[in-house]
Amino acid sequence: MEEVLRMVAMAYSKTWASGQEIDSDSYLVERALDNDLAAFEKLVSRYQSKIVSYATRMLSDADEAEDVAQEAFVKAYRSLESFRGASSFSTWLYRIATNLCIDRVRKRKRSPQQAYSLDEPMDKEEERGGRDVPDDSGEPSKNIEREELKAQVRQTVAEMPEKLRSVLVMCDIQGMSYDDIAGILDCPIGTVKSRLFHARADLARRMRPYMSGVK
Amino acid sequence: MVKINNNDLVDYVDGTLDAARLAAVEAHLRTNAEDAELVSTMKMAQEALGEWDEVEPVKVSDDFWIKVREQLPEQPQRSWFRGALAQLGAWAWPAQSPLRLSMRVAAIAAIIALGAIFFAPQQDIHRGETNQPRLTQDEKTFIQQSLDRHSAYVSSQPLSGPSLIVPGDVRSAEHGADDAGHDQTPE
Structure with a gap:
């Protein structure tokens, strides 16, 4: 019965659709x-x-x-x-x-792990010409530290267990709400927050050495 | 003392705490250097993550849709029931028709009329009965017996009792209270 009602509702919405x-x-x-x-x-x-x-x-x-x-x-x-x-x-x-x-x-x-060719460039980004990040600080050493920190963030995210990574990416990169993430992962909001805490704590632990220089 | 858990720290970093909880977390962070450092680093990590898409934007190739389309089947799988419903809908309600509003009104009126026909109390003209549930034979017998017993009781009682005050009967009105118990049958 519920299925029929849902279909009727969808058919109705299709029939009377207008504007937005x-x-x-x-x-x-x-x-x-x-x-x-x-x-x-x-x-x-x-x-x-x-x-x-x-x-x-x-x-x-x-x-x-x-x-x-x-x-x-x-x-x-x-x-x-x-x-x-x-x-x-x-x-x-x-x-x-x-x-x-x-x-x-x-x-x-x-x-099995991929074998890397010694002839190929180490980083595909370098091969493409890399990205030009504007130098706005005027302090080369600080810029290097900042770049290192970003690289560390990416590496840490890449190495995270998938469950933690997905929550971190959805929340901190894609800016989704806890509700949406819980809906996507089909889990309670408490689980989302817990995973988020562990993911961020892991990230924070690895970032600590870079903190003093970048602050 | 309010206990602060990991979820509170997550909410604190995201700025989603209410005022009372925010004050509690801030008080906790003032006294707990380890958590304060953790939260500070988390904020920095969050900032770095937030900038990631700006610094390193993801580009979608121009032929993304073409590649998707090449892999699509002829038609999405659809059950016969749903298909039939869609066909019925399309047949009954011409899409984008200027008559849409009037058809909607007509449909609603028809539904109300049908409801009135089917659900309103109906009267049997010939028998004078409503469509309320009918009594069973046992119930009818019980009621008849009760009425008979009541009639028999009433007829067995002597015609004496408190006087009745008949409007306009001055004598009864004046002496009604004092004469209680006397036989004052109205003439």
């Missing part, structure tokens, strides 16, 4: 279910940056992150029918992306 509703995620999902590819394209363009960014921070590999993000959208499209509407589309999409990222990380752990 036409632009809403749930309306676009309904249109996509009616084989409207343009509606799904709109959903993809709406969330692609966030999902790619999230996957990049989770996997520390831009190319792999884009693969995962594409996979997340394809998976979402395939199972649009199962999208309940109980949570928002973005929450549901993030949940798919999180699971895919965790799968990738586990696969990496299972597979």
Whole structure:
């Protein structure tokens, strides 16, 4: 009965959609279910940056992150029918992306370590020409310390257990609320805060040596 | 003394504590140097994380959608029931029709009318009965017996008792209270 009511409600929302509703995620999902590819394209363009960014921070590999993000959208499209509407589309999409990222990380752990070629540059960023960060302090030593600190932050995040990393990325990088994160990870808010504490404490512990110079 | 837990420190760093809890955490941090340092470092870490996307923005390739589209199946899987419902909806309610409002009003009126027909109390014209639940044979028998017993009791009682005051009967009005117990049957 509940299922029927939900479907009627969704059909109703589709029927009477107007103005802002036409632009809403749930309306676009309904249109996509009616084989409207343009509606799904709109959903993809709406969330692609966030999902790619999230996957990049989770996997520390831009190319792999884009693969995962594409996979997340394809998976979402395939199972649009199962999208309940109980949570928002973005929450549901993030949940798919999180699971895919965790799968990738586990696969990496299972597979043998990569062999590095001595001919290849150590850092892909260097090969691409790197990034120009403006020097606004005028103190080279302080800048170096700051860069070291940032590098340390990235490395620490990359080495964190997936459960802690996902919470940290969603909260401190993507700026999501505890509620949204709890919805994506399907766990209580208390668990989100607890993981956040451990992730931040781990980060803080590794950052301590750099603190004095950067303050 | 208020106990401060890890979640309070997380909330403190995020600035999501209420005033009372904030004061308690701040008092705790004044007396606990270790936690104060931890919180300070956490804030710095959070700042560094927050800048990450600005310093190192993630770029999405231009052909992202094209790559996604290539991997999409012909059509998302949809159950027959949902499909039928969608078809029905499309047939019943033409999308973007200027008649949408009037159709909505008509639909609501029809629903109210149907509700009135089905749920309003109906009267059986021929038998004068309502659609209330009918009595069983046992219940009817019980009521009939009760009435018979009551009639028998009433007829067995002598015609004596307190006087009745009949409007306009001056004698009864004047002596009613004193004459209680006397036989004053109105003429």
